[in-house]
Amino acid sequence: xxxxxxxxxxxxxxxxxxxxxxxxxxxxxxxxNAPPSHPFEQTKxxxxxxxxxxGYKTHGQMQIEAGFESSAxxxxxxxxxxxxxxxRLHSGDGxxxxxxxxxxxxxxxxxxxxxxxxxLEGAMPFWKAYQEVGRPDIxxxxxVRFISQIPLKENERLSKYVQKIHPPLIGLGLQADxxxxxxxxxxxxxxxxxxxxxxxxxxxxxxxxxxxxxxxIDVSTTRAVTFDELDKVLDEMRYIxxxxxxxxxxxxAERFR
Numbered sequence: 001x002x003x004x005x006x007x008x009x010x011x012x013x014x015x016x017x018x019x020x021x022x023x024x025x026x027x028x029x030x031x032x033n034a035p036p037s038h039p040f041e042q043t044k045x046x047x048x049x050x051x052x053x054x055g056y057k058t059h060g061q062m063q064i065e066a067g068f069e070s071s072a073x074x075x076x077x078x079x080x081x082x083x084x085x086x087x088r089l090h091s092g093d094g095x096x097x098x099x100x101x102x103x104x105x106x107x108x109x110x111x112x113x114x115x116x117x118x119x120l121e122g123a124m125p126f127w128k129a130y131q132e133v134g135r136p137d138i139x140x141x142x143x144v145r146f147i148s149q150i151p152l153k154e155n156e157r158l159s160k161y162v163q164k165i166h167p168p169l170i171g172l173g174l175q176a177d178x179x180x181x182x183x184x185x186x187x188x189x190x191x192x193x194x195x196x197x198x199x200x201x202x203x204x205x206x207x208x209x210x211x212x213x214x215x216x217i218d219v220s221t222t223r224a225v226t227f228d229e230l231d232k233v234l235d236e237m238r239y240i241x242x243x244x245x246x247x248x249x250x251x252x253a254e255r256f257r
Contacts, residue, residue: 009243011190013235017242020256024148024215025113030123030234031143035103036134042084045133049087049100052129056089056098091122098126105130113146116238131227139225144237145218146245151209152200161213161255162198163248178202178211191223192240196248217244 042060049058061084086101099106107123130136150161178200185194197216203209219237246252 009187011236011239013239015239017246018253018257019115020252022256023113024150024256025146026111026149027145027147028109028113028119029106029143029145030119031104031106031145032127032130032139033104033141034130034134034136034139036136038133038135040086040102040134045100046087048129048133049089053089053126056091056096059088059090061085061088061099061101096122098123100126100130120234139227139230141221142225142233142237143218143220144234144241145216146241148215148245150213150215151203152211152213154210158200158213161250162215163250186222187240190236191221192237193220193222194218194240194244195220196244215245215249217241
């Protein structure tokens with residue numbers, strides 16, 4: 001991967017970031033897209049997962065497709081097909097979720113987020129089992145995604161928490177009640193891409209807030225990754241995620257300490 005530079009940006013794995021005890025992260029995700037060379041056999045896989053990951057509850061997942069078909073006499077009928085799509089596993093406390101799909105592994109930690117090392121500690125045993133059973137030849141793509149939510153008080157300005165987002169229709173004196181804004185940012189000189197989503201939406205009634213600010217940082221690879229590269233690539237993706245978070249979120253080290 002090297003020490004290539006993009007303008008003023010370069011990946012520096014020696015740079016440290018403060019661990020936030022009250023991080024606003026509601027979900028942290030690692031996704032490994034690796035089509036198996038040996039398709040998973042549904043019953044055998046279920047037995048393996050229930051034996052090796054006894055602390056998790058295993059549930060089957062189905063993929064359902066629906067559509068409409070017209071016949072020669074002009075009638076229209078709806079049809080649907082369903083197929084096994086993998087397994088979804090929940091830890092006993094419901095904080096860890098693994099989606100073992102037919103060509104990918106997705107591992108999540110729900111809030112409260114702990115640490116990156118804890119996230120890897122939970123994900124890697126599933127990945128090793130996935131490799132053993134599916135014997136993929138390569139990792140076609142990796143995603144590291146961290147979703148944060150910040151409750152907003154009445155009339156609280158977003159600029160208190162994040163870098164400014166220019167409001168639409170500013171010339172009309174109108175203000176958006178909610179919004180969804182997405183930027184896709186290539187990391188030039190590196191095989192990564194950042195998808196940064198910022199949104200404001202109504203908060204759940206029990207939260208005590210009227211609105212919630214969502215900051216969704218999704219870092220993905222733009223080329224295939226070999227098994228030997230995996231640890232280094234994950235370290236670099238973690239660095240990019242942290243750099244974006246601490247740059248975009250104002251005073252994060254003090255606010256979420």
